[in-house]
Amino acid sequence: MVQDLPYLRETASQTAGPYVHIGLAPGAAGFHTFETELGQALAPAGVAGPRVTIEGCVYDGLGAPVKDILIEVWQADPQGIYPHPEDPRFAQCTAGFRGWGRVISDFDSGQFCFETLRPGAVAGRAGRMQAPHLNLWLVSRGINIGLNTRMYFPEDQDAHATDPVLASIEQRARAATLIAVATGPDSYRFDIHLQGAAETVFIDI
Amino acid sequence: MKPAEFYMRDRSLQPPALHPGYKTSLPRSPRHALLTLQQTVSEITGPTFGHGDIDALDNDLTLNFAHGGLPVGERILLSGRVLDENNRPVPNTLVEIWQANASGRYRHKKDAYLGALDPNFGGCGRTLTDAEGRYVFRTIKPGPYPWLNYVNSWRPAHIHVSVFGTSFSQRLITQLYFEGDPLIPKCPIVQTIPDPDAIQQLIAALDLNSAVPMDCLAYKFDIVLRGRRSTLFENRLEGN
Numbered sequence: 001m002v003q004d005l006p007y008l009r010e011t012a013s014q015t016a017g018p019y020v021h022i023g024l025a026p027g028a029a030g031f032h033t034f035e036t037e038l039g040q041a042l043a044p045a046g047v048a049g050p051r052v053t054i055e056g057c058v059y060d061g062l063g064a065p066v067k068d069i070l071i072e073v074w075q076a077d078p079q080g081i082y083p084h085p086e087d088p089r090f091a092q093c094t095a096g097f098r099g100w101g102r103v104i105s106d107f108d109s110g111q112f113c114f115e116t117l118r119p120g121a122v123a124g125r126a127g128r129m130q131a132p133h134l135n136l137w138l139v140s141r142g143i144n145i146g147l148n149t150r151m152y153f154p155e156d157q158d159a160h161a162t163d164p165v166l167a168s169i170e171q172r173a174r175a176a177t178l179i180a181v182a183t184g185p186d187s188y189r190f191d192i193h194l195q196g197a198a199e200t201v202f203i204d205i
Numbered sequence: 206m207k208p209a210e211f212y213m214r215d216r217s218l219q220p221p222a223l224h225p226g227y228k229t230s231l232p233r234s235p236r237h238a239l240l241t242l243q244q245t246v247s248e249i250t251g252p253t254f255g256h257g258d259i260d261a262l263d264n265d266l267t268l269n270f271a272h273g274g275l276p277v278g279e280r281i282l283l284s285g286r287v288l289d290e291n292n293r294p295v296p297n298t299l300v301e302i303w304q305a306n307a308s309g310r311y312r313h314k315k316d317a318y319l320g321a322l323d324p325n326f327g328g329c330g331r332t333l334t335d336a337e338g339r340y341v342f343r344t345i346k347p348g349p350y351p352w353l354n355y356v357n358s359w360r361p362a363h364i365h366v367s368v369f370g371t372s373f374s375q376r377l378i379t380q381l382y383f384e385g386d387p388l389i390p391k392c393p394i395v396q397t398i399p400d401p402d403a404i405q406q407l408i409a410a411l412d413l414n415s416a417v418p419m420d421c422l423a424y425k426f427d428i429v430l431r432g433r434r435s436t437l438f439e440n441r442l443e444g445n
């Protein structure tokens with residue numbers, strides 16, 4: 001057909017299943033194959049910058065902890081620079097910072113906890129700034145296609161008012177589902193609800 | 206240069222969050238519509254990996270957990286390309302796989318299936334694609350295994366596959382199946398995908414020409430990630 005468009009079709013997603021750890025965090029599955037597991041530390045020792053600790057839990061529609069969740073984090077450094085060549089300021093990114101890590105929950109409690117650098121604000125579209133945030137991607141058994149969301153920091157209220165993502169949430173009350181709660185100096189709690197009255201805003205990126 | 210966005214994901218090819226036939230998706234699926242976002246630098250960037258991240262044997266599952274012997278089962282080469290929707294190769298991207306052994310048993314502290322563990326098989330591998338987007342693994346064909354979705358549900362033989370691409374918005378986890386497996390059309394997880402051609406795209410093809418005589422059979426599995434627009438500045442009259 002002459003007018004056939006030449007595009008391929010994106011491969012369909014399938015659930016990561018209950019044993020996702022074998023592939024992405026084999027130490028947690030109970031064995032060791034690789035010299036280094038990838039994504040174990042967002043801010044390895046020696047990487048300079050202000051550190052924050054984030055704990056939380058992912059809950060299902062019945063309020064039960066999702067004990068086999070795997071979350072990937074992608075974030076900018078404290079100056080708001082992504083460690084990726086397409087960030088215009090890539091060359092000035094914090095040395096040794098990869099901006100990426102994997103977080104898994106405790107198999108018994110479902111709680112997760114990780115340390116990272118506090119990200120800076122990053123440029124949005126048309127020069128509009130985005131408040132500091134972590135980009136999160138959730139996979140597990142029962143999740144057919146990875147869920148994207150963001151975590152913002154509670155002290156950045158002014159920046160939240162103009163953040164293009166938070167501002168585009170039509171049901172204003174739901175914006176709060178993307179904002180962590182301070183639990184101490186430089187420590188936060190961020191719970192994610194897959195469903196229910198407190199359902200987290202998930203984003204079609 | 207303005208950052209270029211990725212094509213909108215074609216949701217008609219993708220499984221919906223909620224598919225009642227796959228029971229665990231009921232409590233784990235959001236009920237509200239996803240928030241529509243026009244991509245920013247947060248979405249068009251993503252983690253990068255290099256050869257310093259992996260070791261030579263990481264893509265050979267027949268050797269990377271061997272404890273004095275070889276794993277049992279059908280030896281296979283699994284190879285293919287990572288492409289984008291524009292049919293361009295995705296070079297230097299991380300591909301990770303994990304799977305059950307030939308008995309259908311996972312080496313995971315939570316798997317209690319009575320199929321035997323294989324002392325020489327771990328079940329995970331990883332590699333980087335080359336300049337043409339090609340990847341290759343050597344492994345054992347996994348066995349099917351039972352799971353309690355319905356009382357007698359069996360997963361077709363499958364390998365879990367994780368791919369990055371160049372941006373966080375291309376991140377993908379899927380499963381590959383094997384040509385000719387009669388369990389594929391009966392699987393509730395396969396059936397979460399609404400489009401028959403999209404299911405077909407998850408079935409690796411027997412590739413006898415790539416088989417290594419007296420060593421292993423071969424299957425081909427290409428992976429397609431989201432494609433990307435050109436920026437205005439990149440547009441050329443002869444096309445992209």
Ligand SMILES: [Fe+3]
Pocket residue numbers: 017305360363365
């Ligand atoms: Fe599986």
